[in-house]
Amino acid sequence: MSxxxxxxxxxxxxxxxxxxxxxxxxxxxxxxWSLNFGQIYSTLDRLEKDGLVTxxxxxxxxxxxxxxxxxxxxxxxxxxxxxxxxxARVRALRDExxxxxxxMDKDNPxxxxxxxxxQKTLHLKHMNKLTRRKIALKTEADNPDALTTELLVDxxxxxxxxxxxxxxxxxxxxxxALGGKE
Amino acid sequence: MIELRHAGKKFRQGxxxxxxxxxxxxxxxxxEFLSIMGPSGSGKSTLLNLMGGLDQPTEGEVFxxxxxxxxxxxxxVTLLRRRHIGYVFQFFNLLPLLTAAENVGLPLLLDGLPFSxxxxxxxxxxxxxxxxxxxxxxxxxLSGGEMQRVAIARxxxxxxxxxxxxxxxxxxxxxxxxxxxxxxKSLNNQGQTIVMVTHDPKAAAYGSRIVTLKDGAxxxxxxxxxxES
Ligand SMILES: Nc1ncnc2c1ncn2[C@@H]1O[C@H](COP(=O)(O)OP(=O)(O)OP(=O)(O)O)[C@@H](O)[C@H]1O
Ligand SMILES: [Mg+2]
Numbered sequence: 375m376s377x378x379x380x381x382x383x384x385x386x387x388x389x390x391x392x393x394x395x396x397x398x399x400x401x402x403x404x405x406x407w408s409l410n411f412g413q414i415y416s417t418l419d420r421l422e423k424d425g426l427v428t429x430x431x432x433x434x435x436x437x438x439x440x441x442x443x444x445x446x447x448x449x450x451x452x453x454x455x456x457x458x459x460x461x462a463r464v465r466a467l468r469d470e471x472x473x474x475x476x477x478m479d480k481d482n483p484x485x486x487x488x489x490x491x492x493q494k495t496l497h498l499k500h501m502n503k504l505t506r507r508k509i510a511l512k513t514e515a516d517n518p519d520a521l522t523t524e525l526l527v528d529x530x531x532x533x534x535x536x537x538x539x540x541x542x543x544x545x546x547x548x549x550x551a552l553g554g555k556e
Numbered sequence: 557m558i559e560l561r562h563a564g565k566k567f568r569q570g571x572x573x574x575x576x577x578x579x580x581x582x583x584x585x586x587x588e589f590l591s592i593m594g595p596s597g598s599g600k601s602t603l604l605n606l607m608g609g610l611d612q613p614t615e616g617e618v619f620x621x622x623x624x625x626x627x628x629x630x631x632x633v634t635l636l637r638r639r640h641i642g643y644v645f646q647f648f649n650l651l652p653l654l655t656a657a658e659n660v661g662l663p664l665l666l667d668g669l670p671f672s673x674x675x676x677x678x679x680x681x682x683x684x685x686x687x688x689x690x691x692x693x694x695x696x697x698l699s700g701g702e703m704q705r706v707a708i709a710r711x712x713x714x715x716x717x718x719x720x721x722x723x724x725x726x727x728x729x730x731x732x733x734x735x736x737x738x739x740x741k742s743l744n745n746q747g748q749t750i751v752m753v754t755h756d757p758k759a760a761a762y763g764s765r766i767v768t769l770k771d772g773a774x775x776x777x778x779x780x781x782x783x784e785s
Contacts, residue, residue, distance in 0.1 A: 497757070499780055
């Protein structure tokens with residue numbers, strides 16, 4: 375349900391038409407989360423029905439009117455409340471990898487260990503990419519979103535790090551369990 | 557640059573023998589930033605010590621720029637080390653009675669150069685690591701991150717062919733660590749060859765290549781260079 379709040383957040387700064395809204399979304403969080411126009415317009419529809427957003431028509435030469443969206447007072451209250459509330463539910467473990475682990479052949483640990491190894495390599499490569507992005511951000515002094523983007527890159531790094539640590543932990547436990555049997 | 561050929565290291569402990577490293581063949585190229593990862597006891601520090609001439613292999617060979625680091629006298633190793641290898645440790649290893657500038661200049665002072673001749677370069681290096689204002693401070697007047705910067709400047713004083721770092725941020729918080737990695741990365745961008753041992757994937761990700769060790773032998777060699785995306 376955060377698309378709703380992302381849109382409210384962007385409109386809280388400036389009234390925008392749909393196209394600009396998508397551009398604003400892409401510029402702030404697009405690196406981590408991509409939305410299509412369909413999702414933006416259907417969310418805007420719902421926000422208008424709930425009275426959180428309203429629109430004005432702007433006439434254009436030789437083209438149909440265009441809608442300029444703005445946030446309402448109720449919209450601002452809702453956004454402020456949402457911004458200050460912590461997230462009740464922690465991240466769900468719905469990763470495809472967990473499902474693979476559950477259905478892995480328990481009598482063939484070599485395959486599980488090989489999968490863990492491959493997964494770790496992938497995570498490391500991903501972290502390397504994020505790190506390079508982060509270093510590049512240091513040189514974008516004029517980019518007003520550099521800090522938030524860096525913080526988002528950081529959360530990606532922390533999550534990947536946690537995953538690697540957990541995978542290493544799995545590796546050690548699986549090996550220890552094997553050692554016990556032999 | 558650095559080349560290991562079937563290098564191994566055995567330690568004797570009483571009657572027991574520990575094979576800390578086995579059959580390591582590895583080439584580190586000039587300009588590379590190599591991260592070495594692996595669980596505790598997998599031989600990371602032992603490997604770095606062989607590369608830095610702090611220890612000799614019991615099997616195989618180690619070369620630095622074509623010069624053997626194995627089978628030479630302690631004196632020869634000490635000279636090679638002081639002139640061609642920069643070493644950064646987890647616990648900084650600064651001398652408490654010396655100022656930052658004196659600590660940085662120490663390797664050259666040990667080589668017999670007078671401090672007056674060493675000081676300008678020591679201060680320039682301190683400026684490069686962001687400590688222009690701290691040249692006269694003693695280690696107990698510096699934060700952990702600042703001490704590690706001094707240690708990095710000291711490691712660079714002799715223009716080493718390679719900078720070796722063993723868990724350089726093992727004692728620092730995550731933001732301070734990041735600043736140290738960014739410093740290492742910028743040195744690497746200026747051409748400095750770096751080998752860093754770490755068990756922290758966030759640290760390893762600054763490298764352009766990651767080698768993982770398992771039970772004393774390389775398990776994976778992941779090249780992530782600047783070219784791939
Ligand atoms: N001087 C020594 N004498 C005897 N055994 C040693 C010596 N140095 C290292 N070892 C042994 O060699 C193995 C590898 O040690 P090493 O210090 O290289 O591991 P490491 O990967 O650096 O571990 P950590 O992440 O804990 O620093 C260990 O089993 C260790 O006990
Ligand atoms: Mg070690």
